[in-house]
Amino acid sequence: MYWWRNPENAAGEIYERLNRWARVDAALQSDMVRQHMIGESRTWTATLRELVEIALFSSSPCLIEGESGTGKELAARLIHTLDPREDKRDLVVVDCSTIVPELSGSEFFGHERGAYTGAAGNRDGAFALADGGTLFLDEAGELPPALQAQLLRVIQEGTYKRVGGNEWRKTSFRLVCATNRQLAAEVERGRFRADLYYRITGAIVRLPSLRERRADLIPLVRHFVAEIMPDNRVAALDPAVEAWLSTREYPGNVRELRQVVTRMCRRHAGPGPLTPGDIAIEDRPRARTAADWRGEPMEQVVRQAVLEGAGLKEIGKQAAACAIRVALESSDGNLRSASRKLGVTGRALQIRRASERERGERPGSRPDVNGAE
The missing domain is CATH 1.10.10 (Arc Repressor Mutant, subunit A)
Structure with missing residues (x-):
């Protein structure tokens, strides 16, 4: 039910709401979504609508939360692809968990020739490469405190200096961050800067784990099989395989599911469905032992x-x-x-x-x- 303080504006607002809804629906039917963001469960569909709305109607920094393997980089690519900027440039991906502290400045800011030993020439960093495009910081919760402060300034001012340089350079990019941590809790514990957290959370999207979208599991399996074996040698899944895949646990979420399917496809020979014999030895159910509690469940x-x-x-x-x-x-x-x-x-x-x-x-x-x- 809707209620308007000024009824004369109702028709215009209804039109805008319907137009917005139609644009989101159209985007959900796009090739990017249908070919890469597989799933039709309610949970997943609601998440996709949220991502699409952020891409189409907002330029604010976005934080994507979710467990490892839930598709955070795919979500960032979706936001970048649907970004309506006409002169949009590239998506630049930086994995913050792999940055060497001693070289973090060069990775983000770039450097001038001779800035440090081994700097044989000028180099653009992520801020320059992402100018006019999208900067995706994967595992942003791993950023060291010093770099958090420097990133905050760039977001606020839109300017930076190369390592070893004196010239202020301008940059403008859409910022998308991702983490498998609870950043709000990290802020409370003093492990992540509160001011940076509030800067990067213009929108927050939580990607559901695979156990929260079980209805999408088999469609994902079929999608992976089609990708891995494009010659259509696998027409179907044996019911026993389907049942096993549906009841198995996936701590690594969609990423782990894809690896399980990959190992099955590697063993498969000839036409016909995937059968229990195609299940990799390391993936086959084992008889439970007294020591099982120390394995996957406890982990x-x-x-x-x-x-x-x-x-x-x-x-x-x-x-x-x-x-x-x-x-x-x-x-x-x-x-x-x-x-x-x-x-x-x-x-x-x-x-x-x-x-x-x-x-x-x-x-x-x-x-x-x-x-x-």
């Missing part, structure tokens, strides 16, 4: 805790609390039985529970997502 939990800023001490403390809770529950609250399962004395377990009560915690309580106590 997923620890990875999430680390990315949200939890320290080693906090992770260990919460793991111990969880172990006590599970032991007590599986022993129907019997302290002696629970202590035997944990390999500690009953006295040690009593002391631990008493300590938790003094801190106001429920004994063996579940850990808070943000590590709060």
